[in-house]
Amino acid sequence: MNSMGSERSKQNETANREIVVSRVIDAPRELVFEAFTEARHLAQWWGPKGFTTTTRAFEFRVGGVWDFVMHGPDRTDYQEWIQWTEIVPSERITMLHGEHRDDPNAFESVLTFETDGSATRVEMLAMFPTEELRDEAIEKHGAVEAGQQTLGNLAAYAAELVRKGAEG
Template structure:
């Protein structure tokens, strides 16, 4: 009997190439999901603390693309590109993320949105092409902390919308 069969979770085949970040957000799942689907929302919260985003093109549909530039707090611009590969509103988004459409180092992220009472549990699971690329993203670009900050920005943004709705 394998360890997994005895009740210990099996190690994923991609575990050494992935990062997983999750957060509970005090807002309804539909609103949290919507914050990913409309550029008018994304431009308010996307990216780690201190970053801003300029969208060059945006089409939220399977096969659609988001071409954007993230502006770092030090003035550095980071060209980014995302293609949506699977959409299951309001439960799941799968996307390919790189610097450009033909980026050989592009990675896949799967976002899941689960109800947690009146709140939402969001999980961002990212799988890199190689373990080395995952390690570089974590060590050089602080991908885990940046992802946590991005989800923190999302949480602040959508809970602000919920509060405004309650006041209005």
């Protein structure tokens, strides 16, 4: 099997465990990428509408951890834990995302950043250990809509940074 066929076969094997959300954001790729690299930025936009984030620990480097709590609009707290597994500046971030270190249900996320004219196309791919965990994320937690809202929040935040930069 050629490498193209092998890659397609691999994608077919994992498609039932994936969620993919993307958006074009009207800001330069470096700025959009930077919004993911510092807790002060993430606190301004991370999560779906109505959520806020409190960071307990943050070290953006391969092997580093972001330990945080997302506070829902209904005042429910969601413990979250991310470990960065790959960082390619301005291009890609790969991470393991769960509720805590050693979470058996943690999933891998790959964020890609592509220049699209003067804008940036961001894609968030989440790969769950099982199809059942993916389905639960969609049905119980509204993962697709939450991902779209999160990228919407990022778009609004990036637009504000661009506006402030133009004023400055």
